[in-house]
Structures are given as C-alpha cells and as structure tokens.
Amino acid sequence: MRISTRGRYALRAMVDLALHSDEEPVARQDIAERQDISADYVAQLFCSLNEAGLVGSVKGPGGGYCLARDPTVITALDVIQAVEGPVAVVHCVLPSDEPSCNRVDRCVTYLLWKRLSAMIDDFLNSVTLQDMCDEARQLGLLSPPDKGHGVGGEPSCK
Numbered sequence: 001m002r003i004s005t006r007g008r009y010a011l012r013a014m015v016d017l018a019l020h021s022d023e024e025p026v027a028r029q030d031i032a033e034r035q036d037i038s039a040d041y042v043a044q045l046f047c048s049l050n051e052a053g054l055v056g057s058v059k060g061p062g063g064g065y066c067l068a069r070d071p072t073v074i075t076a077l078d079v080i081q082a083v084e085g086p087v088a089v090v091h092c093v094l095p096s097d098e099p100s101c102n103r104v105d106r107c108v109t110y111l112l113w114k115r116l117s118a119m120i121d122d123f124l125n126s127v128t129l130q131d132m133c134d135e136a137r138q139l140g141l142l143s144p145p146d147k148g149h150g151v152g153g154e155p156s157c158k
Contacts, residue, residue, distance in 0.1 A: 003080060003087070009037050010045045010083040011076060015136060017055065018071040018129045025057070025064030045083055052082035071133060077124035087124065088117040 012035045020026050020034075028046065032039040046065055049055045056068045067074065080087055088094045090113045092101040104110055135141075 004084060006045065007080045007084045009035070009041065010049065010079050011132070013037065013042055013045055014049070014054070014067075014074070014079050014129055015132045017065055018067060018074075018133050019136070021064075021066045024062065025066045027064040031065070048083045049079065052078070054078060054082055067129075071129035074129045075125045076127045076129075076132070077121060079129075080124060087120055089113050089120065090117075093117045 013031050016031050016035050017026055020030070028042045029039045031037070032042045035042075046055055046057070050057060050068075053068055054074055055065050057063065057065050077087070086094050092104060092107070092110060093114045101107065
C-alpha cells in the first residue's frame with residue numbers, strides 16, 4: 001500500500017489550514033507557498049475535501065478556505081479517504097460489492113491483509129488534525145499561526 005502524493009499533500013494542506021485559520025479564511029496561495037505545493041493543486045485537493053464536508057470556502061476579497069469541522073474531529077483517515085478513496089494494503093480487501101479476486105474464499109493470506117488494512121484504518125482514524133498540529137508545534141516543524149489565528153475555536157466558514 002502506498003499513500004499517493006495526493007493523500008500526503010492533502011494532509012499537509014489540512015494541517016496548515018488548521019494551524020493558520022480560526023477567525024478568517026486562509027488563501028490557497030498562502031497554503032501553497034508554506035507547503036511548497038502549487039496553488040492549482042491545492043485547489044484540486046480542496047475541491048475533494050469540500051465535497052467530503054471537511055473544508056468550506058469563502059469567495060471574494062479576503063476569501064479562502066477554512067475547516068468545516070473542529071480539528072479535534074477531523075482524522076487523517078477522513079482526509080486520505082476524501083482525496084484517495086479507501087485505504088487497503090492489497091486490492092482484494094478494498095470495500096466492493098463484488099470480490100476483486102476469485103480466490104477470496106480460499107486464500108490463505110486474505111485475512112492477514114484484511115486485518116492489516118483494518119489496523120491501518122484504525123490508526124489513521126485515531127490521529128486528528130489537532131494531534132498533528134500539536135505534534136508539529138511541539139517538534140518545531142511548523143511556524144506558529146499567523147496573527148493569533150490557529151487551531152481551536154469554532155470552524156470559520158459557516
């Protein structure tokens with residue numbers, strides 16, 4: 001299993017958004033510059049994240065993106081699934097109406113892959129944006145929020 005650039009960049013952009021938004025929207029160009037991601041790619045990612053109900057947007061001067069929910073309830077799994085779909089170590093354990101392999105009923109490794117995928121989902125679901133922001137601050141990996149804005153408080157796009 002490999003989380004693509006899309007998933008990794010979406011997580012970085014969401015942590016950045018959580019760190020830099022509280023009372024006002026954050027411009028995609030600002031996120032792009034801080035995270036070294038093109039602004040157009042940030043827009044693509046946030047389109048998927050918006051459809052998943054994780055971010056909101058405000059148009060016009062002073063507009064930008066904001067978290068649609070509190071960072072304590074948005075998980076790494078939420079973000080990755082919003083931009084990539086289900087996470088699985090092998091194709092045969094992806095959720096589907098039809099089995100992707102005709103050996104599922106007699107495969108000696110199927111349960112191993114299914115359990116491992118469930119453990120990965122459980123782990124990603126246990127880590128929130130708030131957790132990632134707190135850890136980034138503790139390790140000095142990201143700059144503090146601009147102008148007193150940042151993680152905490154109510155989502156800013158209502």
